[in-house]
Amino acid sequence: MSIEFTKYHGLGNDFILIDNRFSRIPIISSEQVIKICDRHFGIGADGVIFALPGVNGSDYTMRIFNSDGSEAEMCGNGIRCLARFIAHLELECKNQDQYRIHTLAGIVVTQLMPDGQVKVEMGSPRLMAGEIPTNLSTTEKRIINQPLRVGEKSWNITCVSMGNPHCITFVNDVENIPLEEIGPKFEDNLAFPQKTNTEFVQVVARDYLKVRVWERGAGITLACGTGACASLVAGVLNDKCDRIATVKLPGGNLYVEWSKVNGQIYMTGPATMAFTGKLP
Numbered sequence: 039m040s041i042e043f044t045k046y047h048g049l050g051n052d053f054i055l056i057d058n059r060f061s062r063i064p065i066i067s068s069e070q071v072i073k074i075c076d077r078h079f080g081i082g083a084d085g086v087i088f089a090l091p092g093v094n095g096s097d098y099t100m101r102i103f104n105s106d107g108s109e110a111e112m113c114g115n116g117i118r119c120l121a122r123f124i125a126h127l128e129l130e131c132k133n134q135d136q137y138r139i140h141t142l143a144g145i146v147v148t149q150l151m152p153d154g155q156v157k158v159e160m161g162s163p164r165l166m167a168g169e170i171p172t173n174l175s176t177t178e179k180r181i182i183n184q185p186l187r188v189g190e191k192s193w194n195i196t197c198v199s200m201g202n203p204h205c206i207t208f209v210n211d212v213e214n215i216p217l218e219e220i221g222p223k224f225e226d227n228l229a230f231p232q233k234t235n236t237e238f239v240q241v242v243a244r245d246y247l248k249v250r251v252w253e254r255g256a257g258i259t260l261a262c263g264t265g266a267c268a269s270l271v272a273g274v275l276n277d278k279c280d281r282i283a284t285v286k287l288p289g290g291n292l293y294v295e296w297s298k299v300n301g302q303i304y305m306t307g308p309a310t311m312a313f314t315g316k317l318p
């Protein structure tokens with residue numbers, strides 16, 4: 039039986055989406071994920087996303103696997119793509135523009151906007167060292183602007199979990215960061231028992247951040263939704279930015295807000311279908 043897939047991207051962060059609504063177990067294995075994500079011998083993608091049936095009152099469940107076959111708890115660009123994919127699958131059955139999606143990081147609510155963008159209620163950031171998780175410690179148990187030795191130098195880092203781990207460091211010129219060289223050293227640093235995503239953030243203005251990302255399990259990507267949210271949170275915690283900002287990534291812009299009223303993070307951005315196909 040060949041399996042149909044649809045390729046989507048959110049600002050160039052690209053995913054293979056699979057309709058898994060009729061089984062509670064992903065219908066392809068981690069080994070197959072690695073194969074189909076390969077950009078030379080496969081379809082090519084930063085990850086694979088499965089749309090599974092909902093649990094506990096949610097409409098659907100999202101499972102996301104990175105291109106190295108590891109499973110992640112959450113994916114910001116991916117969940118926007120999933121919302122569009124679900125709307126496409128449901129066409130003519132339902133006329134819904136909001137979905138409650140169960141993820142390994144909890145329930146996330148997506149809203150299809152009239153202009154084609156997708157707004158996502160991402161939940162609240164988690165800041166305690168054990169929630170990241172990191173084995174770094176401070177008296178107040180949050181890791182904000184703390185030194186960490188990575189490679190040849192000491193970096194001041196802030197740790198934020200958006201359900202998945204993020205390590206954020208502020209730099210003067212994000213274009214000058216040797217991402218390929220330093221990214222893996224952050225990802226595999228012993229301070230992060232479940233590895234980490236890493237964001238290098240240049241504050242251009244209090245409402246404008248320029249970010250480059252090294253993703254756990256995927257390497258350099260053109261954008262990272264959870265990374266954009268984590269960068270804004272780190273910016274607020276370090277008093278470098280406001281609670282609403284445009285986050286410019288190599289693939290384009292995301293709009294992120296950390297609500298003072300309910301502590302939720304809202305992220306808005308595009309989700310684009312590229313093509314469909316069948317796995318052999």
Ligand SMILES: N[C@@H](CCC[C@H](N)C(=O)O)C(=O)O
Pocket residue numbers: 051104109110111112113114115116202203235253254255256259261262263264265
């Ligand atoms: N690109 C994603 C995050 C995907 C998962 C990440 N690599 C991890 O392992 O946590 C996003 O847009 O958030």
